[in-house]
Amino acid sequence: MVSRVIPVDPFDLVIFGGTGDLARRKILPGLYRRFRDGQMPEGVSIVGAARSEFDDDGYRAFVAEALAEFLPKAKLEPKAVKGFLDLLGYIAVDATGKDGWAELAGRMRKGVVQAFYFSVGPSLFGALAERLHKHKIAGADARIVVEKPFGHDLESAKALNATLAKHFHETQIYRIDHYLGKETVQNLMAVRFGNMLFEPLWKNQYIDHVQITVAETVGVGGRGAYYDKSGAMRDMVQNHLMQLLCLIAMEPPSKFDPDAVRDEKLKVIRALKPVEHEHIVRGQYRAGDGTPSYVEDAENPDSLTESFIAMKVHLANWRWNGTPFYLRTGKRMKARHSEIVVRFKEPPHSIFEEDTGQSANELRIRLQPNEGMDLTVTIKEPGPGGMRLIDVPLDMTFADALGEEASDVPDAYERLIMDVIRGNQTLFMRGDEVEAAWAWTDPIIGEWTEREDRPLRYDAGSTGPEEALILMHRDGRRWRELSS
Structure with missing residues (x-):
């Protein structure tokens, strides 16, 4: 190739x-x-x-x-x-x-x-x-x-947009989010809208839930002063995770055109329901394995800023009504691991014995460290002994599929800069997208501030607070294991 x-x-x-x-x-x-x-x-x-x-x-x-x-x-x-x-x-x-x-x-x-x-x-x-x-x-x-950051809240985002608009038209402004330049993120659109296989199934009737995880092993050392005024909600959820959610949940645009794509993303943000307090877990890492705690990194012993967020969100539209989206991001986690998991529902009726091992299909989109996709399907385990079912991945790891060319896949930044030169705004955020994201985020942060909400402590090198696991378990679900 x-x-x-x-x-x-x-x-x-x-x-x-x-x-x-x-x-x-x-x-x-x-x-x-x-x-x-x-x-x-x-x-x-x-x-x-x-x-x-x-x-x-x-x-x-x-x-x-x-x-x-x-x-x-x-x-x-x-x-x-x-x-x-x-x-x-x-x-x-x-x-x-x-x-x-x-x-x-x-x-x-x-x-x-x-x-x-x-x-x-x-x-x-x-x-x-x-x-x-x-x-x-x-x-x-x-x-x-x-x-980024494109503002600190809705008011500042509006002010920033207004300042830029005094001198530049919206078609001249490129708000860059490097997550949207990743090869796998762009492939998500190709998989959804370029294959008849997936799009008919891309709805609440067939999808049980979606997980979006962005986990980092690093802390906030070196940027503690900035991060302590931001936190995981502003630094990651309001932009990176929100954009990934939009690409997963958006309706098919009429064409692959900057405004057509961004119109559909905006509809997703505006369809987000307010999140109930019990559906959010905030965490802050403590010291462990020779690493400092968050408050040491931030040089603020009284900090109430979160370095971890897990939340369950819902969309108020026909396609996704009743299908939850679980978002998770954190610092000092067990592994550097970013992925989107689309978990399909189990077959409505199984013709096989209960102990055959049959489970639901799962599409896993890996953003880092090993970019690629795999689709878990159920097959018969080879050999005699009856109908024993096993799950196997249909794997498309870029490094395996493309060989040496995988190492030459453009980095997100270089791809996006070339899009700027071409005048292609498809993978850049529009001003109204940014404001809509803040309009959804601000009430959540405001409630924390009003209650003086204290983040839960979690061990550095873990998967986050135990309550994040419970968030899934009480729905009869579980997070995919973090792996490097």
């Missing part, structure tokens, strides 16, 4: 925060991979912009170190590295002042795609948008990329 790399149009890309951690770890290595694979034509310019005092050569040396640190040595082809570094430039810019903006305006070209990546804190989004407009740097078709 040969992957097709389709070149994009010539572009100017400015990375505000071009010396920051995200730029070093993800954005610049991803751009290098796209260059190495032939997706960038001649006439590309990439400019780092930050407060650090670099010249062009100094920034190229900085980026070369980042590539060496975050990419396998086998991918660092000397000719490709030199060619990529030659595309780079640097301008010292004061995001809230005057310095650097005239020089940046002089670097931008007419007649090419213009993109501006805001790899900075949300407090600087408005200042950057205003100065791009004031100095006439961004053309009428320019695109801006903004990182």
